[in-house]
Structures are given as structure tokens and as C-alpha cells.
Amino acid sequence: MTKYTGKGVYGAVAMGKISVFKKQDTAIKRIHTEDSEEEKKRVAEAKQAATEQLQSIYDKALREVGETNAQIFEIHMMMLEDDDYNESIENIIDSQKVNAEYAVAVTADNFAEMFASMDDPYMQARAADVKDISNRIIANLTGNVSDGSAGDDKMIVCADDLAPSETISLDKDKVLAFVTAHGSSNSHTAILARNMNIPAVIGVGSKFLSEIKDGDFAIVDGFTGEIFVDPDEKTTAELTAKQKADEEKKRLLQTLKGKENVTKDGKKINIYANIGSVDNIGAVLLNDAGGIGLFRSEFLYLENSDFPTEEQQFHAYKRVLESMAGKKVIIRTLDIGADKQVDYFGLKKEENPALGYRAIRICLTRPEIFKTQLRALFRASVYGNLGIMFPMITSVSEVEKALAMCGEVKAELKEQGITVSDSVELGIMIETPAAAIISDKLAKLVDFFSVGTNDLTQYTLACDRQNPDIEQFCDTHHEAILRLIEMSAENAHKNGAWIGICGELAADTTLTETFLRMGIDELSVSPTFVLKVRDAVRNIDLSK
Structure with a gap:
């Protein structure tokens, strides 16, 4: 038995034969031609x-x-x-x-x-x-085009790395797991593997590929990032039991559909879903989420070749609100900049884009863009239960300006005879240390907070979330981050606001009890994690 270790990016166990993914030979000769x-x-x-x-x-x-x-x-x-x-x-x-x-x-x-x-x-x-x-x-x-087939049998696909098109081209029904020698947990392939619900391990190292061959029997543990080639009987038995336990747990999670998100001692919590497109609504409903805690509206901008019109946005927001049939839908206003660049915005090159001209900073300095989005949002508000939240907040003045623009837009719409809901909740994201530290002042201005733990971790620990070389330093459980969240929760409740978490940590069930004890009211996660978090909530007793 030989054991290799990488980084697990989708937790599940797979066992079967290895298929070494061979890239097409792209060695190109220089040939002189007159035509x-x-x-x-x-x-x-x-x-x-x-x-x-x-x-x-x-x-x-x-x-x-x-x-x-x-x-x-x-x-x-x-x-x-x-x-x-x-x-x-x-x-x-x-x-x-x-x-x-x-x-x-x-x-x-x-x-x-x-x-x-x-x-x-x-x-x-x-x-x-x-x-x-x-x-x-x-x-x-x-003429050397691959058809993306992987034979008739299900295989563990092993490669140096996989391009997104290669990952998608493979027949999902014939892939047991992905293992790559290189790559990062933020790569497109890793993200696709997670969304395809396929066990995946990345960064195993080049030695792995030099020592394996087609047909070798292996077990991939996506939870631990371990791969066992030609495993012994003891390892096989242990991981077979682990695989069965995981499958049984997933089956049992399905029995939680329709159940309340309530702790053993009676505390209720909202469990919502994060989505980036109207097309993801099916997954929200399938996984029994109580609402949408984060709709990333910037994808309307990323998929367009020009600024999306008010009508385009209105129809997208209307569709998601109608589809959710009265359940809460929180739409985050435009969050372009940093790692999400759009050519037609004409943004200048920045030395530190994550610390630069992005999100609410663009909206407040380019009001024609922001007001178009706000008009679409408030027009759609009558079709469901809408919440609007502003990202990348660092000061009271930013919130005051955003709220003032909301007031102006609502007044303009009413003057035009367009009906607007009077029950739209307005909130902000807590994703900078500045926002957390002055959360007592910010809570007086808004209805709710939503903690974006991905950026809060990045800005608190000075760790670029896009840099795979410093993943080891990005401790998402760092005491400083948890203190900032707890501070924000206390200040929200003191001032009559509610607070949720919509970042990756919301799905970390090792912290669910910690968050509930802080007073977090809502957790918003990827749709596939809703039932897992519900299970964690229902097994917590806060009275102890």
C-alpha cells in the first residue's frame, strides 16, 4: 500500500480503478509555408x-x-x-x-x-x-480532439491538473473521483468538483503521477485529502465503513426536509441559501432552505457585455422573489471589483484591488449605475419578501449615503405611480474589521447585518484569499475573527437589528454551536449544505 496526501476539496469517499488522464500532445513544429x-x-x-x-x-x-x-x-x-x-x-x-x-x-x-x-x-x-x-x-x-469519454467503467481520474473544459467534458456518470498533482482549492476545477458532488483531492504532487498507472486500485478520501493505492485489507475495511456511514448520513439528512431549524432547548434559527443566479433557485427549493440569504447580483453584470438595463435586472429580481413565494430573499447590491472585473466598467489597474475601488465604493461614486439597480430592486419588491444589503462597508457615512439614495429612488418611483413595498429590509455586510468595530453605530441605521466571513478573514488576517501559497496562514477559526463576529452580534441585538452569516464559515458545523451562543439569528450556506447545518442545529442544547 502507498499513501499520498493532498488537499480535499469535496468530502466523500470513492474507491475503484485509476484512469490517468492524458493530455493531448501539443508539441508543435514550426513549418514554413508560403500560403x-x-x-x-x-x-x-x-x-x-x-x-x-x-x-x-x-x-x-x-x-x-x-x-x-x-x-x-x-x-x-x-x-x-x-x-x-x-x-x-x-x-x-x-x-x-x-x-x-x-x-x-x-x-x-x-x-x-x-x-x-x-x-x-x-x-x-x-x-x-x-x-x-x-x-x-x-x-x-x-485533428487530435478528445471526445471526453472515460471508458465504460467508473474510474478515479488522476491528472497533473484539469482545465475547466476537461473537467466538464468528462462523463460525470463514469467519474468516481478527481485527483490532481497540482491546483488550488480556489481553482475552477475544484469549484466544479464541489458543485458536481464528486470527491476530489488536489495538490498531491508530481511524484504521485510518476508512480501510478492505469488500472491500479485506489481509495480516495475527500475528507482528509488522502489517497491509498493498492490499500491493505484494514485500510479498505475502515474506509468502506466510512463511505457507508457518509452515505447513510446523507440519506438521513433527506429525512430532515420539512423539519424546523430548532435546537433541543427550543431556540429557532433561520437557515437560508446563497446563490449567484436565478437558475440556482431549484437547488434552494430542493434542499428546503428557508429563504435566500445572499443573492449575488453582480453575476447579472459579469454575464453581460454592457451594463444590464433596469428592465433586465427587474425581471431577474422579480423571478427570484416570485419563485420563493414569500420566503425572505436578500439581494446584495453590486459587488464588482477586486477578483471580479468587468471590462465595460473601465476600472483602472490597481496595485491592491482587494483594497481598492470596489463594491459600495463604485456604487456611491457612480450613482447612475447604483440607482438603476435600486430602481429595479424596489420595483420588484412588491413580488415577494425582499431584503437589500450593501457590501464592503467601512463607515457610517457610506451607509447614510446608500440609504439616502434608496430614499430618493423610492420617492421617484412613487412619483411615477410605481408601487413599492414598504416592508423592504435594508442591511449591510460585515466583512471589514472597520465595520465590526463600529457595528454599534451601524446597527442604529439598518435592519440587519450579514457577516461575509471570506472577506472578513482576508482583511483581518492580511491573507489574500486568491493566493494558494498562504492558505496555511488563513486560519478561519482565528480568535480575532470570532471576536469580531461576536462583537457585531452583540451590537446588532442591542440596537434592534438581527444578524446572519453568509460566508463559508456559515457551513462549518464545528462552529454552529459557537455562532448560536453568540446570538447569530441566521446562517446562509450553499444549497447543498442546508440540511447538514439543520442537522447540526437540531443536535445542539444551548441550555447546557
Whole structure:
């Protein structure tokens, strides 16, 4: 038996035979050619084929992992039409009189190096994307296109790393688990694996790939990040029992549907769901969430090539409110900036984008954008139970300005004869230490707080959440973070506001009791974690 260790990104146990994922051979020869027009024509045909393939992959991703996670393939299709990228390919073909494959490969290397050298984490991530689309074009040029099949048997897919398109192209029904030598827990592949509910371990190291072969029997423990190749009887028995226990627990969780989120001593708590698209509503209802605690409205902007209109936004908000049939829906206003960049916003390059011009700062300085969104929100408010919250708050004045703009928009709508609900709750996100420290003052202005633990951790511990090299320093259980949450909870309740948590920590059941003892009123998690958190709540006795 040989044991390897990486980082588990989806907790489950899988056992079966290994299939080593072999990348297409992209070694490209430089070939002199006199017919440049013919080579450019070949590129155009390969790009057209790539677009059709990516559309198919996008449709598959839409069905399996939802619109939010499928958007990476829309980005790939847009990158295929990038003027700079295409002009580079054509220029190399014309000036160097070389074959199409070589021109695409050189362009890919140049653009990937350019993106990788940028300070912005979002732009750095584009390096992998440009490589992915370029490899697809080259595969079409050479006729070396994979059909994404993985044989007839279910296999543990092992690879150096997997591009998002490779992950989605694999037949989900034939994949027992993913194991990669490299990658980070924030990579697209890791996110896709979590959303596909497939056990996954990343960062096992290159030695792993050099020592395994197709057909080896292995067990993957996505909880611990361990892989056992040719396991002994004792290990197999232990992990088989663990797998059965996990499956039984998931089955039992289904029996919790329709049950109350109430502790043994009678304290009730709201358990809501986080979503990034109207298309995720089905998952919210399927998992019996009590409402939506975080609707990430920025995806309406990320998926558009221009600012979404008031009508576009209104119909999206109306649809989610109607679908939730009176259950609470909290929509976060625009949170663009930092790792979420949109070209048409025309944002300047920043040395520290996470500390820069983002979220509420954009909204308050570009009121035409903010008021369009607020108009759409208040128009939709009559179709359900709406809450609106503002992200990235650091001061009282920011909240006062945001509330004043809400008042102006409501007044304008009423003057136009448009009905607006008078019961819309207004709140803020506590995701900066500044907001937590002055939460006593902020609570006097709003109806609720929602703690964004991802950013609160980043800003409190000075740890870039996009940097995989410092994951070991990002202690999400750090006492400073818990103290800031507790302080915010106390100040909320003293001033008549309620408080929830919508960051990753909300789903951490090792902290559920801690949060309830702090007085947290609501936990908002990914839809698939709703029943798990309900189970944790129902097994807590706060009277002890």
C-alpha cells in the first residue's frame, strides 16, 4: 500500500480503478509555408469548431453545475473573438510565413506569460484560460480532439491538473473521483468538483503521477485529502465503513426536509441559501432552505457585455422573489471589483484591488449605475419578501449615503405611480474589521447585518484569499475573527437589528454551536449544505 496526501476539496469517499488522464500532445513544429491565407483560413475554421465545442460544453455545464459555474465557458468563447489575440496569430502567420499551429502556440505562450505577470489575481487566472482555448484550436487544427469519454467503467481520474473544459467534458456518470498533482482549492476545477458532488483531492504532487498507472486500485478520501493505492485489507475495511456511514448520513439528512431549524432547548434559527443566479433557485427549493440569504447580483453584470438595463435586472429580481413565494430573499447590491472585473466598467489597474475601488465604493461614486439597480430592486419588491444589503462597508457615512439614495429612488418611483413595498429590509455586510468595530453605530441605521466571513478573514488576517501559497496562514477559526463576529452580534441585538452569516464559515458545523451562543439569528450556506447545518442545529442544547 502507498499513501499520498493532498488537499480535499469535496468530502466523500470513492474507491475503484485509476484512469490517468492524458493530455493531448501539443508539441508543435514550426513549418514554413508560403500560403498565409490558407493558414489563416484553417485558423478561422478551427476557431469556429472550438466555438461549437465550447457551446456544447457550456450547455452541459449549465445542466450539471448551474449558470454561475458555466460562465467560465462563455468567457472562453469571448476570448476566441479577442482582437489582440487574433491579430497576434495572423501577424505571426503573415510575417514569419509559418503554419497555423505554430502561430497559435506562440500567441498562447505570449498571452499566458503576459497574464501571469499581472498583479491582479483575476487577470492571472486568464493565463490558464488562454492556454485552454489555444490548445482547443490546435487540437482542431491537428485533428487530435478528445471526445471526453472515460471508458465504460467508473474510474478515479488522476491528472497533473484539469482545465475547466476537461473537467466538464468528462462523463460525470463514469467519474468516481478527481485527483490532481497540482491546483488550488480556489481553482475552477475544484469549484466544479464541489458543485458536481464528486470527491476530489488536489495538490498531491508530481511524484504521485510518476508512480501510478492505469488500472491500479485506489481509495480516495475527500475528507482528509488522502489517497491509498493498492490499500491493505484494514485500510479498505475502515474506509468502506466510512463511505457507508457518509452515505447513510446523507440519506438521513433527506429525512430532515420539512423539519424546523430548532435546537433541543427550543431556540429557532433561520437557515437560508446563497446563490449567484436565478437558475440556482431549484437547488434552494430542493434542499428546503428557508429563504435566500445572499443573492449575488453582480453575476447579472459579469454575464453581460454592457451594463444590464433596469428592465433586465427587474425581471431577474422579480423571478427570484416570485419563485420563493414569500420566503425572505436578500439581494446584495453590486459587488464588482477586486477578483471580479468587468471590462465595460473601465476600472483602472490597481496595485491592491482587494483594497481598492470596489463594491459600495463604485456604487456611491457612480450613482447612475447604483440607482438603476435600486430602481429595479424596489420595483420588484412588491413580488415577494425582499431584503437589500450593501457590501464592503467601512463607515457610517457610506451607509447614510446608500440609504439616502434608496430614499430618493423610492420617492421617484412613487412619483411615477410605481408601487413599492414598504416592508423592504435594508442591511449591510460585515466583512471589514472597520465595520465590526463600529457595528454599534451601524446597527442604529439598518435592519440587519450579514457577516461575509471570506472577506472578513482576508482583511483581518492580511491573507489574500486568491493566493494558494498562504492558505496555511488563513486560519478561519482565528480568535480575532470570532471576536469580531461576536462583537457585531452583540451590537446588532442591542440596537434592534438581527444578524446572519453568509460566508463559508456559515457551513462549518464545528462552529454552529459557537455562532448560536453568540446570538447569530441566521446562517446562509450553499444549497447543498442546508440540511447538514439543520442537522447540526437540531443536535445542539444551548441550555447546557
